[in-house]
Amino acid sequence: MYLTNEEEKMCNGEFGETIRKSMDILVALGDIYGAPKLVDITSAQVSGVSYKTIGEAGLEYLQDLASDKTAQARVNSTLNPPGTDLDNWKALGFPEEFAIKQNQIVDAYGALGITKTCTCTPYLVGNVPRFQNHISWSESSAVAFVNSVIGARTNREGGPGALAAAIVGKTPLHGFHFEENRFANLVVDVDCELKGADFGALGYIIGQEVGSGVPYFKIPNIPDNNDLKTLGAALASSGSVALYHMENITPEYKVAKPENAEDKIAISSEDILATREKLTTTDKEADLICLGCPHASLEEIKKVARIVQGKTIKNKLWICTSISVKASADRMGFTQIIEEAGGNVVCDTCMVVAPIEDMGFEVIGVNSAKAANYVPSMCGLDVVYDDVDNLIKFI
Numbered sequence: 104m105y106l107t108n109e110e111e112k113m114c115n116g117e118f119g120e121t122i123r124k125s126m127d128i129l130v131a132l133g134d135i136y137g138a139p140k141l142v143d144i145t146s147a148q149v150s151g152v153s154y155k156t157i158g159e160a161g162l163e164y165l166q167d168l169a170s171d172k173t174a175q176a177r178v179n180s181t182l183n184p185p186g187t188d189l190d191n192w193k194a195l196g197f198p199e200e201f202a203i204k205q206n207q208i209v210d211a212y213g214a215l216g217i218t219k220t221c222t223c224t225p226y227l228v229g230n231v232p233r234f235q236n237h238i239s240w241s242e243s244s245a246v247a248f249v250n251s252v253i254g255a256r257t258n259r260e261g262g263p264g265a266l267a268a269a270i271v272g273k274t275p276l277h278g279f280h281f282e283e284n285r286f287a288n289l290v291v292d293v294d295c296e297l298k299g300a301d302f303g304a305l306g307y308i309i310g311q312e313v314g315s316g317v318p319y320f321k322i323p324n325i326p327d328n329n330d331l332k333t334l335g336a337a338l339a340s341s342g343s344v345a346l347y348h349m350e351n352i353t354p355e356y357k358v359a360k361p362e363n364a365e366d367k368i369a370i371s372s373e374d375i376l377a378t379r380e381k382l383t384t385t386d387k388e389a390d391l392i393c394l395g396c397p398h399a400s401l402e403e404i405k406k407v408a409r410i411v412q413g414k415t416i417k418n419k420l421w422i423c424t425s426i427s428v429k430a431s432a433d434r435m436g437f438t439q440i441i442e443e444a445g446g447n448v449v450c451d452t453c454m455v456v457a458p459i460e461d462m463g464f465e466v467i468g469v470n471s472a473k474a475a476n477y478v479p480s481m482c483g484l485d486v487v488y489d490d491v492d493n494l495i496k497f498i
Protein backbone atom coordinates (compact mmCIF):
# COMPACT_ATOMS: atom_id res chain seq x y z
CA MET A 104 0.00 0.00 0.00
CA TYR A 105 1.33 3.44 -0.95
CA LEU A 106 2.15 5.64 2.07
CA THR A 107 2.88 9.37 2.08
CA ASN A 108 6.00 10.72 3.80
CA GLU A 109 3.95 11.69 6.83
CA GLU A 110 2.34 8.23 6.99
CA GLU A 111 5.81 6.63 6.81
CA LYS A 112 6.86 8.77 9.79
CA MET A 113 3.74 7.65 11.67
CA CYS A 114 4.73 4.03 11.00
CA ASN A 115 8.24 4.71 12.29
CA GLY A 116 6.94 6.01 15.60
CA GLU A 117 7.87 9.68 15.04
CA PHE A 118 4.39 10.73 16.22
CA GLY A 119 4.39 8.44 19.27
CA GLU A 120 3.55 4.83 20.12
CA THR A 121 -0.24 5.07 19.91
CA ILE A 122 -0.12 6.39 16.35
CA ARG A 123 2.53 3.81 15.42
CA LYS A 124 0.36 0.96 16.74
CA SER A 125 -2.68 2.38 14.96
CA MET A 126 -0.77 2.63 11.67
CA ASP A 127 0.34 -0.99 12.08
CA ILE A 128 -3.34 -2.01 12.18
CA LEU A 129 -4.35 0.17 9.21
CA VAL A 130 -1.42 -0.98 7.05
CA ALA A 131 -2.14 -4.64 7.88
CA LEU A 132 -5.82 -4.17 6.96
CA GLY A 133 -4.89 -2.30 3.79
CA ASP A 134 -2.59 -5.15 2.73
CA ILE A 135 -5.23 -7.80 3.48
CA TYR A 136 -7.88 -6.01 1.39
CA GLY A 137 -5.58 -4.80 -1.40
CA ALA A 138 -6.12 -1.09 -0.69
CA PRO A 139 -3.93 1.13 -2.90
CA LYS A 140 -3.63 3.81 -0.17
CA LEU A 141 -5.22 5.37 2.89
CA VAL A 142 -8.03 7.92 2.55
CA ASP A 143 -8.89 10.81 4.92
CA ILE A 144 -12.06 10.23 6.96
CA THR A 145 -14.49 12.69 8.54
CA SER A 146 -15.94 10.43 11.21
CA ALA A 147 -15.38 7.21 13.17
CA GLN A 148 -17.69 4.99 15.21
CA VAL A 149 -15.98 2.46 17.44
CA SER A 150 -17.40 -0.89 18.60
CA GLY A 151 -15.81 -3.28 21.10
CA VAL A 152 -17.01 -1.46 24.19
CA SER A 153 -18.91 -3.95 26.33
CA TYR A 154 -16.91 -5.67 29.07
CA LYS A 155 -19.03 -8.73 28.22
CA THR A 156 -17.46 -8.94 24.73
CA ILE A 157 -13.90 -7.56 25.14
CA GLY A 158 -13.25 -8.67 28.73
CA GLU A 159 -10.07 -8.08 30.75
CA ALA A 160 -7.74 -8.37 27.74
CA GLY A 161 -9.62 -5.61 25.91
CA LEU A 162 -9.61 -3.37 28.99
CA GLU A 163 -5.84 -3.79 29.43
CA TYR A 164 -5.17 -3.10 25.73
CA LEU A 165 -7.19 0.14 25.86
CA GLN A 166 -5.65 1.32 29.13
CA ASP A 167 -2.18 0.68 27.72
CA LEU A 168 -3.01 2.64 24.53
CA ALA A 169 -4.49 5.52 26.54
CA SER A 170 -1.60 5.69 29.03
CA ASP A 171 0.81 6.70 26.27
CA LYS A 172 -1.00 10.09 26.07
CA THR A 173 0.56 10.96 22.70
CA ALA A 174 -2.55 10.70 20.55
CA GLN A 175 -6.23 11.58 20.46
CA ALA A 176 -8.92 10.93 17.88
CA ARG A 177 -8.43 13.30 14.94
CA VAL A 178 -12.04 13.18 13.70
CA ASN A 179 -15.52 13.20 15.23
CA SER A 180 -15.62 9.77 16.90
CA THR A 181 -18.20 8.08 19.09
CA LEU A 182 -18.57 4.79 20.96
CA ASN A 183 -20.89 1.83 20.56
CA PRO A 184 -23.06 0.66 23.51
CA PRO A 185 -21.29 -0.67 26.62
CA GLY A 186 -22.68 -3.40 28.88
CA THR A 187 -24.37 -1.12 31.43
CA ASP A 188 -26.22 2.15 31.83
CA LEU A 189 -23.05 4.02 32.79
CA ASP A 190 -24.72 6.33 35.34
CA ASN A 191 -27.75 4.42 36.50
CA TRP A 192 -26.40 0.85 36.67
CA LYS A 193 -27.02 0.37 40.39
CA ALA A 194 -30.72 1.27 40.33
CA LEU A 195 -31.26 -0.95 37.28
CA GLY A 196 -29.67 -3.96 38.99
CA PHE A 197 -26.45 -4.36 36.98
CA PRO A 198 -23.72 -6.35 38.78
CA GLU A 199 -21.30 -3.97 40.55
CA GLU A 200 -18.02 -5.59 39.53
CA PHE A 201 -19.11 -5.62 35.88
CA ALA A 202 -20.22 -1.95 36.07
CA ILE A 203 -16.88 -0.81 37.51
CA LYS A 204 -14.91 -2.58 34.75
CA GLN A 205 -17.31 -1.19 32.17
CA ASN A 206 -16.75 2.38 33.28
CA GLN A 207 -12.96 1.83 33.15
CA ILE A 208 -13.26 0.73 29.51
CA VAL A 209 -15.31 3.78 28.56
CA ASP A 210 -12.89 6.08 30.43
CA ALA A 211 -9.95 4.64 28.49
CA TYR A 212 -11.75 5.36 25.21
CA GLY A 213 -12.50 8.86 26.50
CA ALA A 214 -8.77 9.41 27.21
CA LEU A 215 -8.15 8.56 23.56
CA GLY A 216 -10.52 11.34 22.51
CA ILE A 217 -13.47 9.13 21.57
CA THR A 218 -16.64 10.90 22.70
CA LYS A 219 -18.40 8.90 25.40
CA THR A 220 -21.73 9.13 23.59
CA CYS A 221 -22.33 5.41 23.68
CA THR A 222 -24.84 4.48 21.04
CA CYS A 223 -25.41 2.39 17.93
CA THR A 224 -27.45 5.29 16.46
CA PRO A 225 -24.79 8.05 16.52
CA TYR A 226 -26.44 9.56 13.43
CA LEU A 227 -29.30 10.66 15.76
CA VAL A 228 -26.99 12.50 18.15
CA GLY A 229 -24.29 14.48 16.37
CA ASN A 230 -22.05 11.98 14.59
CA VAL A 231 -23.65 12.63 11.20
CA PRO A 232 -21.52 12.18 8.09
CA ARG A 233 -22.50 13.80 4.81
CA PHE A 234 -23.24 12.20 1.43
CA GLN A 235 -20.12 10.51 -0.05
CA ASN A 236 -17.94 11.27 3.01
CA HIS A 237 -15.36 8.56 3.64
CA ILE A 238 -15.78 7.32 7.22
CA SER A 239 -14.77 4.35 9.39
CA TRP A 240 -17.66 2.84 11.36
CA SER A 241 -17.84 -0.53 13.01
CA GLU A 242 -21.34 -1.10 14.45
CA SER A 243 -22.97 -3.17 11.72
CA SER A 244 -26.47 -1.62 11.98
CA ALA A 245 -25.01 1.89 11.92
CA VAL A 246 -22.83 0.98 8.93
CA ALA A 247 -25.95 -0.16 7.06
CA PHE A 248 -27.75 3.09 7.97
CA VAL A 249 -25.01 5.56 6.98
CA ASN A 250 -24.17 3.77 3.74
CA SER A 251 -27.78 3.28 2.71
CA VAL A 252 -29.78 6.18 4.12
CA ILE A 253 -27.14 8.95 4.14
CA GLY A 254 -24.88 7.71 1.32
CA ALA A 255 -21.63 8.07 3.29
CA ARG A 256 -18.97 5.44 2.56
CA THR A 257 -17.67 2.87 5.02
CA ASN A 258 -16.87 -0.81 5.15
CA ARG A 259 -17.94 -2.93 8.13
CA GLU A 260 -14.87 -2.19 10.20
CA GLY A 261 -13.85 -4.13 13.28
CA GLY A 262 -13.52 -2.22 16.56
CA PRO A 263 -9.66 -2.05 16.50
CA GLY A 264 -9.67 -0.89 12.84
CA ALA A 265 -12.18 1.89 13.54
CA LEU A 266 -10.27 2.99 16.65
CA ALA A 267 -7.01 3.09 14.66
CA ALA A 268 -8.78 5.09 11.92
CA ALA A 269 -10.13 7.55 14.51
CA ILE A 270 -6.62 8.12 15.90
CA VAL A 271 -4.89 8.45 12.52
CA GLY A 272 -7.83 10.17 10.76
CA LYS A 273 -7.55 7.79 7.80
CA THR A 274 -8.74 4.35 6.69
CA PRO A 275 -7.63 1.93 3.94
CA LEU A 276 -9.35 2.76 0.64
CA HIS A 277 -11.18 -0.36 -0.56
CA GLY A 278 -14.61 -2.02 -0.77
CA PHE A 279 -17.57 0.32 -0.28
CA HIS A 280 -15.36 3.42 -0.57
CA PHE A 281 -15.45 2.80 -4.36
CA GLU A 282 -18.66 3.53 -6.32
CA GLU A 283 -18.34 0.39 -8.47
CA ASN A 284 -18.70 -1.79 -5.35
CA ARG A 285 -21.95 -0.08 -4.38
CA PHE A 286 -24.12 -1.50 -7.20
CA ALA A 287 -27.04 -3.82 -6.37
CA ASN A 288 -26.76 -7.56 -6.96
CA LEU A 289 -30.17 -8.72 -5.67
CA VAL A 290 -33.54 -7.07 -6.48
CA VAL A 291 -36.18 -7.63 -3.78
CA ASP A 292 -39.79 -7.15 -4.87
CA VAL A 293 -42.11 -6.92 -1.87
CA ASP A 294 -45.79 -7.34 -2.79
CA CYS A 295 -47.35 -6.19 0.51
CA GLU A 296 -47.30 -3.08 2.67
CA LEU A 297 -45.00 -3.37 5.70
CA LYS A 298 -45.15 -1.90 9.18
CA GLY A 299 -43.37 -2.26 12.53
CA ALA A 300 -41.64 -5.60 13.05
CA ASP A 301 -42.33 -6.56 9.39
CA PHE A 302 -39.23 -4.55 8.42
CA GLY A 303 -37.01 -6.62 10.69
CA ALA A 304 -38.52 -9.83 9.29
CA LEU A 305 -37.82 -8.64 5.74
CA GLY A 306 -34.22 -7.76 6.65
CA TYR A 307 -33.77 -11.15 8.32
CA ILE A 308 -34.94 -13.03 5.18
CA ILE A 309 -32.87 -10.97 2.76
CA GLY A 310 -29.71 -10.90 4.90
CA GLN A 311 -29.68 -14.71 4.79
CA GLU A 312 -30.25 -14.63 1.03
CA VAL A 313 -27.70 -12.03 0.00
CA GLY A 314 -24.89 -12.54 2.57
CA SER A 315 -22.46 -9.65 2.04
CA GLY A 316 -24.15 -8.50 -1.19
CA VAL A 317 -26.11 -5.32 -1.91
CA PRO A 318 -29.92 -5.74 -2.04
CA TYR A 319 -32.21 -3.30 -3.87
CA PHE A 320 -35.72 -3.07 -2.36
CA LYS A 321 -39.02 -2.24 -4.05
CA ILE A 322 -41.70 -1.78 -1.36
CA PRO A 323 -45.29 -0.50 -1.93
CA ASN A 324 -45.29 1.89 1.07
CA ILE A 325 -42.70 4.47 2.16
CA PRO A 326 -40.57 3.49 5.18
CA ASP A 327 -39.51 6.16 7.69
CA ASN A 328 -36.04 6.43 9.26
CA ASN A 329 -37.02 4.14 12.15
CA ASP A 330 -38.13 1.46 9.68
CA LEU A 331 -34.88 1.88 7.72
CA LYS A 332 -32.69 1.48 10.81
CA THR A 333 -34.67 -1.65 11.80
CA LEU A 334 -34.32 -3.09 8.30
CA GLY A 335 -30.57 -2.37 8.13
CA ALA A 336 -29.90 -3.91 11.55
CA ALA A 337 -31.67 -7.13 10.54
CA LEU A 338 -29.87 -7.30 7.17
CA ALA A 339 -26.55 -6.84 8.94
CA SER A 340 -27.23 -9.55 11.53
CA SER A 341 -28.64 -12.49 9.54
CA GLY A 342 -26.23 -11.64 6.70
CA SER A 343 -23.33 -9.23 6.65
CA VAL A 344 -24.96 -6.52 4.57
CA ALA A 345 -23.24 -3.12 4.75
CA LEU A 346 -25.28 -1.33 2.08
CA TYR A 347 -28.79 -1.61 0.65
CA HIS A 348 -30.83 0.56 -1.69
CA MET A 349 -34.49 1.46 -1.19
CA GLU A 350 -36.12 2.50 -4.45
CA ASN A 351 -37.10 6.19 -4.50
CA ILE A 352 -35.58 6.73 -1.04
CA THR A 353 -31.87 6.04 -0.58
CA PRO A 354 -29.57 8.67 -2.11
CA GLU A 355 -27.79 6.32 -4.51
CA TYR A 356 -30.70 4.16 -5.67
CA LYS A 357 -30.46 5.61 -9.19
CA VAL A 358 -26.83 4.60 -9.56
CA ALA A 359 -27.41 1.16 -8.00
CA LYS A 360 -28.11 -0.30 -11.49
CA PRO A 361 -30.73 -2.87 -10.40
CA GLU A 362 -31.26 -3.86 -14.06
CA ASN A 363 -27.79 -5.47 -13.93
CA ALA A 364 -28.41 -7.37 -10.67
CA GLU A 365 -27.67 -11.11 -10.95
CA ASP A 366 -30.71 -12.21 -8.88
CA LYS A 367 -34.32 -11.28 -8.12
CA ILE A 368 -36.57 -12.43 -5.29
CA ALA A 369 -40.28 -11.86 -4.58
CA ILE A 370 -41.44 -11.49 -0.96
CA SER A 371 -45.08 -11.98 0.04
CA SER A 372 -47.02 -11.28 3.24
CA GLU A 373 -46.87 -15.06 3.96
CA ASP A 374 -43.05 -14.93 3.90
CA ILE A 375 -43.06 -12.02 6.35
CA LEU A 376 -45.54 -13.71 8.70
CA ALA A 377 -43.65 -17.02 8.67
CA THR A 378 -40.39 -15.24 9.55
CA ARG A 379 -42.02 -13.25 12.35
CA GLU A 380 -43.23 -16.54 13.84
CA LYS A 381 -39.86 -18.25 13.35
CA LEU A 382 -38.03 -15.50 15.25
CA THR A 383 -40.04 -16.26 18.42
CA THR A 384 -38.33 -19.12 20.28
CA THR A 385 -40.88 -19.85 23.04
CA ASP A 386 -44.60 -19.75 23.80
CA LYS A 387 -43.93 -18.29 27.26
CA GLU A 388 -44.63 -14.65 28.04
CA ALA A 389 -41.65 -12.28 28.14
CA ASP A 390 -40.48 -11.15 31.59
CA LEU A 391 -38.44 -8.27 30.13
CA ILE A 392 -39.56 -6.25 27.11
CA CYS A 393 -36.50 -4.66 25.61
CA LEU A 394 -36.99 -2.05 22.89
CA GLY A 395 -34.46 0.16 21.15
CA CYS A 396 -32.39 -2.13 18.93
CA PRO A 397 -30.91 -0.14 17.27
CA HIS A 398 -31.11 2.52 20.01
CA ALA A 399 -34.49 4.23 20.10
CA SER A 400 -35.20 7.59 18.51
CA LEU A 401 -37.26 10.21 20.33
CA GLU A 402 -40.28 9.34 18.15
CA GLU A 403 -40.06 5.69 19.18
CA ILE A 404 -39.93 6.65 22.87
CA LYS A 405 -42.89 8.97 22.36
CA LYS A 406 -44.85 6.10 20.80
CA VAL A 407 -44.21 3.89 23.84
CA ALA A 408 -45.15 6.74 26.22
CA ARG A 409 -48.50 7.03 24.43
CA ILE A 410 -49.12 3.27 24.71
CA VAL A 411 -48.36 3.05 28.45
CA GLN A 412 -49.70 6.42 29.67
CA GLY A 413 -51.92 6.01 32.73
CA LYS A 414 -51.49 2.21 32.84
CA THR A 415 -49.39 -0.26 34.87
CA ILE A 416 -47.04 -2.50 32.90
CA LYS A 417 -47.12 -6.19 33.88
CA ASN A 418 -43.66 -7.22 32.68
CA LYS A 419 -40.44 -5.19 33.04
CA LEU A 420 -39.81 -2.71 30.23
CA TRP A 421 -36.52 -1.20 29.05
CA ILE A 422 -36.25 1.23 26.17
CA CYS A 423 -32.58 1.46 25.29
CA THR A 424 -31.25 4.71 23.86
CA SER A 425 -28.39 7.19 24.03
CA ILE A 426 -27.96 9.64 26.88
CA SER A 427 -28.67 12.50 24.45
CA VAL A 428 -32.01 11.12 23.24
CA LYS A 429 -32.98 10.35 26.84
CA ALA A 430 -32.30 13.98 27.77
CA SER A 431 -34.86 15.01 25.14
CA ALA A 432 -37.30 12.36 26.36
CA ASP A 433 -36.87 13.67 29.93
CA ARG A 434 -37.62 17.21 28.86
CA MET A 435 -40.67 16.13 26.84
CA GLY A 436 -42.06 14.25 29.84
CA PHE A 437 -41.95 10.87 28.05
CA THR A 438 -39.51 9.34 30.58
CA GLN A 439 -41.76 10.27 33.49
CA ILE A 440 -44.82 8.75 31.79
CA ILE A 441 -42.93 5.52 31.12
CA GLU A 442 -41.51 5.37 34.66
CA GLU A 443 -44.95 5.99 36.21
CA ALA A 444 -46.21 3.00 34.22
CA GLY A 445 -43.33 0.88 35.62
CA GLY A 446 -40.87 1.00 32.69
CA ASN A 447 -37.38 2.46 32.30
CA VAL A 448 -35.57 4.46 29.66
CA VAL A 449 -32.13 2.86 29.83
CA CYS A 450 -29.06 4.76 28.59
CA ASP A 451 -25.97 3.56 26.76
CA THR A 452 -26.40 -0.23 26.82
CA CYS A 453 -28.71 -2.75 25.11
CA MET A 454 -30.23 -6.19 25.57
CA VAL A 455 -27.45 -7.94 23.66
CA VAL A 456 -24.29 -6.43 25.16
CA ALA A 457 -25.65 -6.15 28.74
CA PRO A 458 -25.25 -9.21 31.02
CA ILE A 459 -29.05 -9.79 31.11
CA GLU A 460 -28.49 -13.53 31.47
CA ASP A 461 -27.02 -12.78 34.94
CA MET A 462 -29.88 -10.50 35.98
CA GLY A 463 -32.63 -13.08 36.47
CA PHE A 464 -34.45 -12.72 33.12
CA GLU A 465 -35.50 -15.74 31.07
CA VAL A 466 -37.64 -14.54 28.14
CA ILE A 467 -36.98 -11.24 26.38
CA GLY A 468 -39.64 -9.51 24.27
CA VAL A 469 -38.17 -7.64 21.31
CA ASN A 470 -39.40 -5.82 18.21
CA SER A 471 -35.97 -6.05 16.54
CA ALA A 472 -34.99 -9.00 14.35
CA LYS A 473 -31.33 -8.29 15.17
CA ALA A 474 -32.06 -8.68 18.88
CA ALA A 475 -34.22 -11.76 18.20
CA ASN A 476 -31.30 -13.23 16.28
CA TYR A 477 -28.60 -12.46 18.89
CA VAL A 478 -30.30 -12.76 22.32
CA PRO A 479 -30.58 -16.60 22.14
CA SER A 480 -27.00 -17.05 20.93
CA MET A 481 -25.21 -14.32 22.94
CA CYS A 482 -27.31 -14.38 26.13
CA GLY A 483 -28.74 -17.93 26.03
CA LEU A 484 -32.30 -16.64 26.62
CA ASP A 485 -35.57 -17.12 24.74
CA VAL A 486 -37.22 -14.32 22.77
CA VAL A 487 -40.70 -13.26 21.75
CA TYR A 488 -40.65 -11.22 18.52
CA ASP A 489 -43.58 -8.88 17.91
CA ASP A 490 -44.75 -5.28 17.55
CA VAL A 491 -44.47 -2.97 20.56
CA ASP A 492 -48.25 -2.81 21.10
CA ASN A 493 -48.47 -6.60 21.36
CA LEU A 494 -45.39 -7.09 23.52
CA ILE A 495 -46.30 -4.78 26.40
CA LYS A 496 -48.89 -6.29 28.73
CA PHE A 497 -50.76 -4.41 31.45
CA ILE A 498 -52.06 -5.34 34.90
Ligand code: F3S
Pocket residue numbers: 183184223244336395396397398423452453454455456473474477
Ligand atom coordinates in the same frame (compact mmCIF):
# COMPACT_ATOMS: atom_id res chain seq x y z
FE1 F3S B 1 -27.54 -1.55 18.99
FE2 F3S B 1 -27.35 -3.48 20.72
FE3 F3S B 1 -29.05 -3.68 18.76
S1 F3S B 1 -25.68 -2.36 19.84
S2 F3S B 1 -28.15 -2.54 17.10
S3 F3S B 1 -29.12 -2.15 20.40
S4 F3S B 1 -27.77 -5.30 19.52
